Amino acid sequence: MSSPNPSAPTADNLPADLAAAHALILALQGELATARQQAGERAIEIERLRLALAKARRELYGQSSERGRLLVEQLELQLEELEETSAENEVAGELSTPAPTLGRHTKPARRPLPEALPRERIVHPRPCVCDRCGGDALRKIGEDVLESLECEPRRWKVVEHVREKFACRSCETVSQTPAPSHPIRRGRAGPNLLAMVLAGKYAQHLPLHRQSAAYAREGGDLDVSTLADWVGAAAATLAPLVAAIRTYVLAADRLHGDDTPVPVLAKSLPRTRSGGKVATGRLWVYVRDDRPFGGSDPPAALYHYARTRAGEHPQRHLAGWAGIFQADAYSGYASLYDPARKPGPLLEAGCWSHVRRRFFDLAKDGKSPLAAEAVKRIDALFAIERTINGRAIAERTETRRDKSRPLIDDLERWLRSSRVRLSPKSDPAKAMDYALNRWQAMTRFLEDGRICMSNNAAERALRGIAVGRRNWTFCGSDAGGDRAAAIYTLIETAKLNDVDPQAWLADTLARIHDHPAKAIADLLPWNWKAKP
Structure with missing residues (x-):
């Protein structure tokens, strides 16, 4: 227990005069x-x-x-x-607090402002005379610089492309520089504005009506129909890039796959309370990412929209592709693993995150010791995986054979021995069946260093859509779903390659019409270099 402060005021030592009382009050305010x-x-x-x-x-x-x-x-x-x-x-x-009491307690120094940002130097007027003697013989001996971070608001402007006309004095022929390419053939939006609208809707999850209202407050009077027209036109302009990413993704030996629901307005359904007609569509994603096993090929994500979750959709998306497919246990994928499939069956690789999640949900309230034990054993496997993330295929395979295989074998014995003592209808039994019924797919990662232990790559690619659902509520139509899938393909692929989606889209929209179609791959995020 701390000892009382001897200088603290008490009823016996309160100041008698008003000036001393004021000083005491100010001092106490500073201490407080x-x-x-x-x-x-x-x-x-x-x-x-x-x-x-x-x-x-x-x-x-x-x-x-x-x-x-x-x-x-x-x-x-x-x-x-x-x-x-x-x-x-x-x-x-x-x-x-009075100035003399300030500085008693100083906060830890903040981290310096980013060096990459441009500096604007403001030199304040120098003193004309000495603060002490009033003399004017002053010489500079140094300076103090105080940095503050600033952000300029968006500045709207109209860019005038002037093409002067010249007439030949000899033959009167009129000559003029060809018109520059425009990002979209309809509308008068520049590439930076188009990229901002696209990134706002699909990366920042801001519906067009919110963007329209924000732009109006800044002096850019753009109605929603105009913005929607630009989004559609930009999507059509960028279609070659989407096709190039699709070709690249489907050239991989291994893919992650997953899907998520998206509400869609549907004319053929009964109206909701709000007057609309809403169905539940799906956005599917297929991710190519070789970084976990040290691959040098850049990552990419391909999205598709479908009205339903029927198995025919992934069959269509992956028609003509064969390889390792990392996904959850969705029954609609079953035909992809059929040995009679052409050009060949996909090799199923299960997701241990899904298995763990089922046990974790049972163990989190402390009522299932079996589920808690399963989580503990699975976590030990994930701990090994973290040590070999990004390592070469051979090293990953060797480590799994030496360290993970014994744990997997022990886990299987424990699951099977525990399962026979449980009722088939119990939740722990269902969680065990989920893993045991697809044990070959769940353990395939032990024999192939390319395979990841989880499908987290696909789940991460869908998180932004889950955030967007809270803001834009639903897609306006099936065409809107297809357009969203295309733009998500571009934005997520840019993010996977540590490229700013908005800057990349702006530069690409400015260049794509004059860029050779055969060299479209040069504009893909991992090859892209902004013009100086």
Whole structure:
């Protein structure tokens, strides 16, 4: 227990005169502001540690846990609110505290501002005379630079492309420079504006009516129908790039596949309470990503839209392709694994994240010791996988043979011995059956270093769509679903290659009409280089 402060005011030593009382009040206000600031910073540090712990636990016990993801998001929001409150209290304390009491407690130095950003140098007027003696014989001995981060608002402008006409004095023939190519043949939008609208809708998940309202506040009066016309025209212009990515993805030896629901307005269905007619369509994704086994080929994602989740859709998407297919246990994929399939059956590789998720959902409330034990055993396998991520195929195969194979064999024995003691209708039995009924597919990764233990690559590619659903609610039509699939293909592929989608789309839209069709691959994200 801390000892009392001997200098703290008490009823016996309160100042008798008004000036001393005012000084005491100001001093106490400063001490109170400092104490509040320190308490706020301690609370922020506690939340930072909690967030780091939650992220570490999620990394250790399963990256695809929905509960873990929600916990991390909740802690991040809580930390953000605490930092805002701390900053507000700090500034309020500074404004109410006399200058001499400031500086008692200094916050840790913030990280420097990014060096890559351009610097705008503002040199403030120099002093004309000495602050002490009033003399004017001053010489510069140095300078102090205080940096602040600034962002300029969007600036709307009209670009005039002027083509002067010249008449020949000899024959009166009129000569003029050819008209420059336009990003879209209809409309008057420049490539940067088109890219901003596309990225806003499909990368930032902002519906066109929200973009229209934001642009109007900035002086860009663009109605929704105009923006929609531009999106459709841009999608048609970029179609060759989508086709090139499709060809590239389907040239892979191994693919990840998954799908997610998207509500779609449908004229043939009964109206909803809001007056619309909504059906549930699907967006499918097929991801080519060789980075887990040290492959040098760039990653890419291919999206398709379909009105239903019928198995005929992945059959059509993957017609003519054969290889290793990493996916969940959706029954619609069954025909893809048929030995009689042409040009050959796909080799099924199961997803251990799906298996783990079934057990984790049962174990999280502490009521199923069997499920908790299964999660523990599966986590041990994932821990081995993390040590060989990005390593060569041979090394991955050898490590799995030496370390993962014994754990898998032991896990299978434990699952089968535990399963016979359970009722077929119990939830733990169903989770065990999910793994045991497709054991060959689940253990195929042990024999091939190219195969990943999970299908997380496809799931990550669909997360943005899940976020978008909350904002744009539904696709306007089947054509809108197809268009969304095409633009998602471009944006997600750019992101997978660490390329800014908006900058890439802007430059590509400016160049694509003058670019040779045979060299369209030069504009793909992994080959793209912006013009200086």
